[in-house]
Amino acid sequence: MSANSQKVYVKNYGCQMNVYDGQKMADLLKPHGYTITETPEDADVAILNTCHIREKAEHKVFSDLGRLSVVKKNRKKVDKNNDMIIAVGGCVGQAEGEEITRQAPYVDMVFGPQSYHRLPEMLAQVEHKVKGKRRKVVDTQFPTVSKFDFLPSTDKTPVSAFISVQEGCDKFCHFCVVPYTRGAEYSRSVKEILQETKHLISLGAKEVTLLGQNVNGYHGEGLDGNEWSLGRLIYSLAELEGLRRIRYTTSHPLDMHDELYNAHRDVEQLMPFLHLPVQSGSDRILDAMNRKHKVVDYLKIIEKLRAARSDIAFSSDFIVGYPGETAKDHQDTLELIKEVGYAQAYSFKYSPRPGTPASILQTQVADDIKVTRLAELQHLVNEQQIAFNQSKVGQTLEVLFDREGKLPGQIIGKTAYMQSVTFDGDSSLFGNFLDVKIKHGFGNSLSGERI
Numbered sequence: 001m002s003a004n005s006q007k008v009y010v011k012n013y014g015c016q017m018n019v020y021d022g023q024k025m026a027d028l029l030k031p032h033g034y035t036i037t038e039t040p041e042d043a044d045v046a047i048l049n050t051c052h053i054r055e056k057a058e059h060k061v062f063s064d065l066g067r068l069s070v071v072k073k074n075r076k077k078v079d080k081n082n083d084m085i086i087a088v089g090g091c092v093g094q095a096e097g098e099e100i101t102r103q104a105p106y107v108d109m110v111f112g113p114q115s116y117h118r119l120p121e122m123l124a125q126v127e128h129k130v131k132g133k134r135r136k137v138v139d140t141q142f143p144t145v146s147k148f149d150f151l152p153s154t155d156k157t158p159v160s161a162f163i164s165v166q167e168g169c170d171k172f173c174h175f176c177v178v179p180y181t182r183g184a185e186y187s188r189s190v191k192e193i194l195q196e197t198k199h200l201i202s203l204g205a206k207e208v209t210l211l212g213q214n215v216n217g218y219h220g221e222g223l224d225g226n227e228w229s230l231g232r233l234i235y236s237l238a239e240l241e242g243l244r245r246i247r248y249t250t251s252h253p254l255d256m257h258d259e260l261y262n263a264h265r266d267v268e269q270l271m272p273f274l275h276l277p278v279q280s281g282s283d284r285i286l287d288a289m290n291r292k293h294k295v296v297d298y299l300k301i302i303e304k305l306r307a308a309r310s311d312i313a314f315s316s317d318f319i320v321g322y323p324g325e326t327a328k329d330h331q332d333t334l335e336l337i338k339e340v341g342y343a344q345a346y347s348f349k350y351s352p353r354p355g356t357p358a359s360i361l362q363t364q365v366a367d368d369i370k371v372t373r374l375a376e377l378q379h380l381v382n383e384q385q386i387a388f389n390q391s392k393v394g395q396t397l398e399v400l401f402d403r404e405g406k407l408p409g410q411i412i413g414k415t416a417y418m419q420s421v422t423f424d425g426d427s428s429l430f431g432n433f434l435d436v437k438i439k440h441g442f443g444n445s446l447s448g449e450r451i
């Protein structure tokens with residue numbers, strides 16, 4: 001494509017992997033002369049990098065598309081040659097494909113998470129008018145060659161960066177669309193990951209979060225040609241000069257392994273905070289969900305992690321109102337939460353997703369019951385989160401600052417436990433680790449002052 005001066009707007013929905021993919025889309029387009037804009041009204045190309053995990057996420061995409069169609073129409077009214085390109089990428093693109101262009105005919109392009117490396121080529125195809133009309137481009141293939149071979153390195157890096165190390169999922173939990181939208185498990189090689197991490201560090205990253213839908217199932221080619229586990233990968237990342245914090249998300253209990261426990265014990269840079277979703281505290285529901293482990297297995301894992309690193313804190317995902325969930329199952333989940341004691345947790349009402357086994361079960365739970373159970377669960381988790389935050393008051397914690405706060409003269413950083421800390425300071429402190437004396441613990445954040 002020839003150099004151009006077009007502006008691209010990318011909106012990410014859903015998980016951190018989408019944030020990573022969205023950044024890569026920008027990285028791919030920049031060498032083709034595109035600049036990034038934060039305002040859809042200014043954009044020549046608008047890309048919605050979508051999420052399909054729950055119905056609500058999908059609805060959001062269609063309402064944003066409606067708004068974009070108005071922007072597109074208004075621009076055309078002013079200048080009929082000024083035709084905005086609207087693209088739907090990500091997991092809704094993958095799941096719905098051509099159907100999107102039928103429901104929303106103003107959409108020019110649809111692609112899935114495995115084909116966005118072809119973005120410059122797809123845009124050129126859309127722009128190439130045949131008999132004055134644009135062609136629509138739909139690409140939802142799972143190519144046999146990894147997209148990672150085609151992704152350029154980034155030129156902009158936050159202090160805390162993401163790196164995708166594993167993608168896709170073979171677990172097929174009965175509620176989840178991910179195995180269908182992201183495809184089979186794939187692990188990048190250790191060499192590639194080390195290269196990308198070194199590059200991120202050279203641009204100023206101090207913290208990396210290793211991303212994967214099932215990240216602790218990582219089994220990429222190691223430096224010796226053998227398969228390496230996530231634990232082994234973490235040991236080798238820890239040798240990189242300048243990398244102060246390592247995290248990984250999201251994990252499945254079945255894929256916890258000895259090298260990973262050992263990494264939690266031995267690697268100082270591996271943060272003492274783990275997101276380990278359990279989804280439910282009832283064996284009956286875990287079985288129905290096809291999670292393939294029992295509550296007691298999960299508790300053993302928590303115990304082993306605490307033995308490896310005594311200051312470790314946990315977070316989880318919970319689904320309430322899974323088909324067939326009784327009041328007793330729900331109570332069991334609350335009991336599990338009490339037993340573990342979480343630093344934070346995400347919880348959702350079960351949302352039937354087309355094509356997944358749970359969506360066709362006859363035992364769907366009524367929405368008002370889901371609402372009540374969700375409120376109850378969130379109340380308990382919030383209490384635990386506040387207690388966890390307040391337990392830090394008076395302590396001195398190391399905070400990595402990377403963002404402006406809401407108020408002038410205020411900045412925000414993260415503790416080892418992913419708590420946001422507000423602090424009086426300015427952007428010259430971004431990228432610095434400061435010891436902060438914690439003064440207040442709130443529901444979602446802490447505040448502190450310089451020692």
Ligand code: 5AD
Nearest residue numbers: 175176277317318348349350351353
């Ligand atoms: N309904 C509700 N929550 C879901 N999740 C995944 N699929 C569904 C669904 N159909 C939740 C799980 C998962 C998180 C990313 O989203 O808790 O861990």
Ligand code: SF4
Nearest residue numbers: 169171172173176178
């Ligand atoms: Fe979905 Fe996670 Fe289950 Fe995979 S392990 S199917 S991504 S919930």
